Each structure stands twice: as structure tokens, then as C-alpha cells.
Amino acid sequence: MRTEPTRIVVVTAGVSNPSSTRVLADELAAATRRRLDAAGVAVAVEVIELRELAHALVDNLLTGFPNAPLKRAIEQVTGADGLIAVTPICTASYSALFKAFFDVLDAGAIVGLPVLIGATGGTERHSLALDHALRPLLSYLRALVVPTGVYAASTDFGARGGDTAGLARRIDRAAEEFATLVRNLPRTPVTDPYQDVVSFAELLPGRAG
Ligand SMILES: Cc1cc2nc3c(=O)[nH]c(=O)nc-3n(C[C@H](O)[C@H](O)[C@H](O)COP(=O)(O)O)c2cc1C
Numbered sequence: 001m002r003t004e005p006t007r008i009v010v011v012t013a014g015v016s017n018p019s020s021t022r023v024l025a026d027e028l029a030a031a032t033r034r035r036l037d038a039a040g041v042a043v044a045v046e047v048i049e050l051r052e053l054a055h056a057l058v059d060n061l062l063t064g065f066p067n068a069p070l071k072r073a074i075e076q077v078t079g080a081d082g083l084i085a086v087t088p089i090c091t092a093s094y095s096a097l098f099k100a101f102f103d104v105l106d107a108g109a110i111v112g113l114p115v116l117i118g119a120t121g122g123t124e125r126h127s128l129a130l131d132h133a134l135r136p137l138l139s140y141l142r143a144l145v146v147p148t149g150v151y152a153a154s155t156d157f158g159a160r161g162g163d164t165a166g167l168a169r170r171i172d173r174a175a176e177e178f179a180t181l182v183r184n185l186p187r188t189p190v191t192d193p194y195q196d197v198v199s200f201a202e203l204l205p206g207r208a209g
Pocket of ligand 1: 013014015016017018019020021022088089090091092093120121122123124126
């Protein structure tokens with residue numbers, strides 16, 4: 001029987017402060033928590049703000065190595081039971097910051113991980129970026145992306161009479177699909193391919209020193 005809470009990790013790539021992407025990410029996490037709570041599942045939510053890791057991500061792309069905070073973020077994601085991944089739309093696709101994070105993950109790092117995708121944008125007309133950009137990226141990494149992705153344009157946040165009820169419905173539907181997947185597909189932890197490597201000392205008995 002499982003004793004630790006189900007770990008939902010949120011990766012958010014907004015760069016503004018306050019960030020509408022973060023607001024959407026928090027709404028998606030809250031709706032997921034409600035669904036899992038209702039099913040009697042204990043949940044722990046962890047949020048990763050990629051803005052704080054921007055320099056580390058570029059350094060990783062140049063050197064091939066993550067610094068300690070980035071390594072920790074990568075471990076949070078690879079050890080999660082479910083991932084909520086949200087990006088601002090930039091030039092009709094995910095932002096460079098969002099892509100950089102997935103570029104530094106090992107190819108097998110999120111195989112089988114349930115993922116809920118979301119995006120924010122200045123125009124409603126770029127909502128399909130969820131399906132032509134985010135979904136293929138995560139499918140390539142063999143994550144399990146739920147059917148409903150949630151797009152929120154500036155108008156959806158209600159400032160100018162936007163369809164906030166419509167956004168709330170989409171968030172609820174996506175969270176229901178995501179929570180169902182998380183509950184029914186317990187994750188097998190990713191194993192380190194080098195953990196069982198035989199040491200040189202064992203390979204060469206009597207030759208050490
Ligand atoms: C360089 C850049 C390019 C953008 N390109 C698009 C775009 O193609 N389509 C769109 O709908 N919004 C675009 N936007 C607007 C952002 O997606 C939108 O403001 C987003 O909600 C900002 O998120 P944040 O508040 O979390 O930083 C762009 C913004 C920037 C800075």
C-alpha cells in the first residue's frame with residue numbers, strides 16, 4: 001500500500017511577474033487536487049518556475065551539465081506521478097524557455113508520465129499551438145498527454161468580459177482526465193541505467209593499488 005502522497009509537478013514557463021501562465025498553472029493544479037481529494041488520494045503539488053532556471057538552462061545547453069537547482073527540478077519531474085506543463089505562446093509555439101527544459105531531459109525521462117498541457121496567449125487564434133506544438137513534443141518523449149489541453153487568451157481572464165465560465169469548464173474537464181490517468185496509471189520510477197554498473201575495483205580484483 002502506498003504511503004507517500006501522489007506527486008503532481010507543475011512546470012510553468014511564464015516570464016512576466018505576475019504571470020498569466022502561472023495563474024493558469026495554479027488553476028490546473030487546484031482543479032487536479034480537487035479531483036484527487038474527492039477520490040481519497042493524498043496529493044503533494046510542487047511548482048517549478050522555469051524563469052528562475054533560465055540561465056541554468058542555457059548553461060546546461062552549452063556545457064551538457066545541469067547546476068544543482070536545475071538538477072533538482074529535473075529530478076522532481078522525472079520522479080513525478082503527473083506533470084502539468086504550461087507555457088506562454090511565443091511566435092505561435094511554445095516559448096524557447098519551455099522547450100529548453102524539455103531539451104535537457106534524457107530521452108527516456110518522462111516515458112509513460114501523465115501530462116496535462118496548458119498555454120496562455122495574447123490572441124484566442126493561437127489555441128491550436130497546444131496541439132501542433134506541445135502535444136507532439138511530449139508525444140515524442142512518450143509521455144501520456146491527456147486529450148484536453150487548456151488554452152487561455154488574455155480575454156479569458158475576465159478583464160474585458162471574457163468567457164471565464166468557458167475557461168473554468170475546460171480546466172475542470174482537463175483536470176478530470178488528468179486525475180483519472182494519474183490514479184489509474186501508477187508510475188514506475190525511472191531507473192538509472194548506471195546504478196548497477198560493476199566498479200573497476202570489482203572488475204579487476206587484486207589489481208587495485
Ligand atoms: C516574444 C513574444 C511573442 C509572443 N507571441 C505570441 C503569439 O504568437 N501568439 C499569442 O497568442 N501570444 C503571443 N505572445 C503573448 C504571450 O503569449 C502572452 O502575453 C502570455 O500570456 C504571457 O504569459 P506570462 O504573463 O505568463 O509571461 C507573445 C509574447 C512575447 C513576449
